[in-house]
Amino acid sequence: MRTVFSSALILAGMLASPAAAQVSDNVVRIGIVNDMGGIYADAGGKGSIIAAELAAEDFGGKVLNSPIEIVSADHQNKPDIAANLARQEYDSQGVDVIADGGSSAAALAMQNVSRERKKVILLSGPATAEVTGKSCSPYSFHWMYDTYALAAAPPEGVLKNGGDTWFFITADYAFGKSMESEATKRIVAAGGKVVGGVRSPLDTPDFSSFLLQAQGSGAKVLALATAGSDTSNAIKQAHEFNIIGGKTQVVTFLMFINDVDAMGLQNGQGLVSSTTYYHDLDDGSRAFAKRFWDKMGRPPSIVQAGVYSSVVHYLKAVAAAGTDDGTKVAAKMHEMPVNDAFTHNATIRADGRLLRDLYVTQVKTPAESKGPWDYWKIIATIPGDKAWRPAQESECPLLTSK
Missing domain, CATH: 3.40.50.2300 (Response regulator)
Incomplete structure (x- = not known):
């Protein structure tokens, strides 16, 4: 084109x-x-x-x-x-x-x-x-x-509220593996524990076996190191298996506004993730x-x-x-x-x-939404000089001031 x-x-x-x-x-x-x-x-x-x-x-x-x-x-x-x-x-x-x-x-x-x-x-x-x-x-x-910035916000808030055991469903390619690795470092550093995980192929239509493994692990937190329609499908199916709610909290790291639209506010309400752009910011x-x-x-x-x-x-x-x-x-x-x-x-x-600044978002409830695509509320802002990996921790040879 x-x-x-x-x-x-x-x-x-x-x-x-x-x-x-x-x-x-x-x-x-x-x-x-x-x-x-x-x-x-x-x-x-x-x-x-x-x-x-x-x-x-x-x-x-x-x-x-x-x-x-x-x-x-x-x-x-x-x-x-x-x-x-x-x-x-x-x-x-x-x-x-x-x-x-x-x-x-x-x-x-x-x-x-x-x-x-x-x-x-x-x-x-x-x-x-x-x-x-x-x-x-x-x-x-x-x-x-x-993945460094996206991994920062959800673990901190969830761990403070008692979510100390985690199970990962991770997309089986570079993004998912990097996301899981970065998040695990923060979970362990804060006193939490990763009790298990599975790798899901890209564009997985059926998450049932992965969700049952997560449920069987007894983890308090189901972490989705996925993106796109994989995330919305996993969340919709987690609702069908009654995994969300009760003793299990679901955490997403990368959620597009399109994903919220696909899963609906009824399924997505309360989910926390982060972004650097929102159309109503x-x-x-x-x-x-x-x-x-x-x-x-x-x-x-x-x-x-x-x-x-x-x-x-x-x-x-x-x-x-x-x-x-x-x-x-x-x-x-x-x-x-x-x-x-x-x-x-x-x-x-x-x-x-x-x-650039990073914004921590939470999906609105159906009652909070005022119209089409009014899906997120901003609950915190992480300044641009704080959100990203510090230069001294980077493996990039271009950062000579490490």
């Missing part, structure tokens, strides 16, 4: 000024590579294309007098396909930057290609903290959340959400909001650098503060981690 904002803009690119001569093939081309039809399509998918288009609209469809073009591809959450697509986009399709990234394993594969090709990659879909850990790159940027969030909603028919997910925010910052950096050269643009992105409709003076660390 390709989106070009007007034929007049293509002509403008062909007749570019000297500044635009620094733009490769006279087009700034953005590739959205994610899951377009699977488990994460609702959180990313075509909504990420729309988010990138809205970012391009903010620039009038051009930067450095050259048109902005949006292309897209579906990696099906498969790392080998993702890596091949990234090579094709960078090498033969003239793509200057890839955005979204989708699932963690696929994104890590594309991150390697980005490093090899010295091209920028903007990751708002993947959660694994490895992106800014041992796999860090001067060309990659981790925009919205990661403030005036800027609501203004962006309205633009997106008008095109998509619903508010943006955290992933789609991240695509918008990261692409806006990338385009600002292209304009400031006077070129779409990956090395120069990446350096400029690190140098500039991040400001957009819902991001305010955030900074990017040398490992590519955007240090």
